[in-house]
Ligand code: AMP
């Protein structure tokens with residue numbers, strides 16, 4: 447029998463999950479849960495690269511875990527946990543950091559963007575952020591990493607770090623593959639469809655959050671930027687409409703061609719309203735699940751405690767091997 451592949455992914459608990467996070471990442475996480483060993487992490491240490499208000503951060507972290515569950519991830523099938531509960535993530539970060547060049551980290555576009563946005567807090571954690579991400583992945587001998595397109599560069603660095611380590615110290619890590627959805631790897635801003643939809647966009651109308659009310663979703667969709675072509679077509683020249691078609695197709699399972707042909711000759715107004723309704727329908731069970739889980743904090747606590755326990759065991763196995771490979775004296 448073939449060994450089940452290991453899957454690892456995570457999202458940073460800041461703000462609130464967006465429709466982009468769902469379509470680019472969470473939807474695939476769920477799709478992988480039956481045929482793979484999956485670990486889904488709330489990467490809370492990554493969030494600390496930007497200053498957080500401790501009280502708010504605590505609530506957001508728990509809310510993220512609840513949103514993972516509300517989106518349908520089965521805690522019996524997946525290991526769901528907080529990064530900070532498994533200290534080997536930080537330990538491996540140090541070791542891998544000693545094998546990562548400053549030049550490599552300097553090339554990361556996310557670092558450049560984020561340091562541009564946070565000029566008063568360009569801290570060393572922000573710089574070494576991709577090493578922590580590599581540690582997350584390599585710690586579990588991960589084969590597949592389902593992420594949106596914006597993580598491609600970090601994944602490539604992770605692969606380089608793993609291969610270099612294996613070369614120097616002997617086969618230790620799997621060199622992971624990236625798993626990107628064919629459609630929806632980059633959901634765009636509703637206001638500036640040349641930019642990705644982001645949790646931290648200053649324009650509130652640009653982003654749909656999974657927790658948005660039905661009214662808010664309808665309003666944001668009605669305001670979505672389109673074009674003056676007056677034709678519902680899936681092409682780069684019409685990025686706003688292309689993005690809405692992508693959203694519609696990803697949430698309904700209809701192919702791009704089906705969506706386009708269903709709306710042939712119809713106006714943008716009707717298409718935007720229908721897309722809003724697709725999102726609202728899709729989010730209805732999500733919101734109900736969220737409410738039910740929020741009323742059951744003991745269940746939530748049980749999920750992350752059990753998750754951390756399992757992850758800890760797997761992480762320690764890898765770390766024992768890593769320490770041995772490097773010549774560190776075993777405890
Ligand atoms: P983050 O919000 O940066 O923690 O991202 C969590 C996951 O969602 C990562 O796999 C991202 O690649 C993915 N993601 C974030 N924004 C988008 C987007 N606009 N379209 C598709 N995937 C996204």
Ligand code: TRP
Pocket residue numbers: 454455456457458489492578579582583591592593597600
């Ligand atoms: N850097 C990722 C993001 O911003 C989040 C992340 C951290 C991650 N560690 C990871 C994603 C490991 C996949 C695997 O989206």
